[in-house]
Amino acid sequence: MADYLLVESRDPFEYADTSYFYQMAEDLCKAGNNVTFFLVQNGVLMARKGISNDAVARLRSAAPAVKILADDFSLRERAISADKLADGVTSAGVDALVDLLAEPGVKAVWH
C-alpha cells in the first residue's frame, strides 16, 4: 500500500482529461492505496453542491476512502462558502498540502 497525493487544478468544464485523473484516484484507492485528492484553483469548482455530471460524487460513491480536500484560498476566490461545499469535501489550507508533500514516501501528482 502506498500514499498518493493527487492535486487537481482543473475543472471538467474546461478540460475533458480531468476524468482520467478522477478515475486514477478511484483505481488507486480500489487497489488498496491511501489517496488524498486535493482540489485547487478551478479544480474547486467541482467541490460545490448541486453540480450535474458530478465527478466528486461519483468518486465518493466508487471509492469512499478517498480523502477529498479543497483549497480554502481557491474556494474564497470563487465565492464558494462552506455551506455550498458538497458532502464529503473538506476545506483545507495549503498547509495541509505541504504537510502531505513533506511526508516521506508520498507520491505526489499534479494535474
Added chain:
Amino acid sequence: MTTSGDKTITIALMDPPYESGTTTTALRIVDAALRKGINVNVFAYEGAVNMTMKGQAAHPNPVKGTSIEEQDHPSSSRFIAGLFELAGDGPKLDWVNCGLCVDERGAGDWIEGPRRGGPGDLFKMSQESTNTLIIGTR
C-alpha cells in the same frame, strides 16, 4: 516559524508568470513550506524562468484610474524576493532557473537569490528531497 528537521521538497515549475493561477499556488506552497521550516528547491524551466526577472515593473490601471501606488501591483519577482527574505538564515530556498530556457528567452537579468542550472539539478534535487512535485502546464 516551526522547524521540520531536514525535510526538503522540490517543486518543478513550468508556467510563465501572469498566465495562470498555478504560479500563485506554487508560490503559496513554497511560502507555507518555508514557514514550517521545510527546505524548498524550485526548478523553474521554460516560461517559469521569467518569474524572477528583475525588470518587472508595476503599472497603473487606466481603466480604474488608479496610480501605480494605489494599484500596488504584485509581481512574481517581488513575491520570490519575499520568499528569499522569508527563508533568511532558516530553511534553505534553492531556486534554479534552467539556463537553456533563460538563454532562449533572454531572461538572465534576475533578482538576487536564484541561480543558473540545468535539468541535472532537478534530478539531483529530487534524489535529495523528501518529495518532488512536478507542475506542468499541460
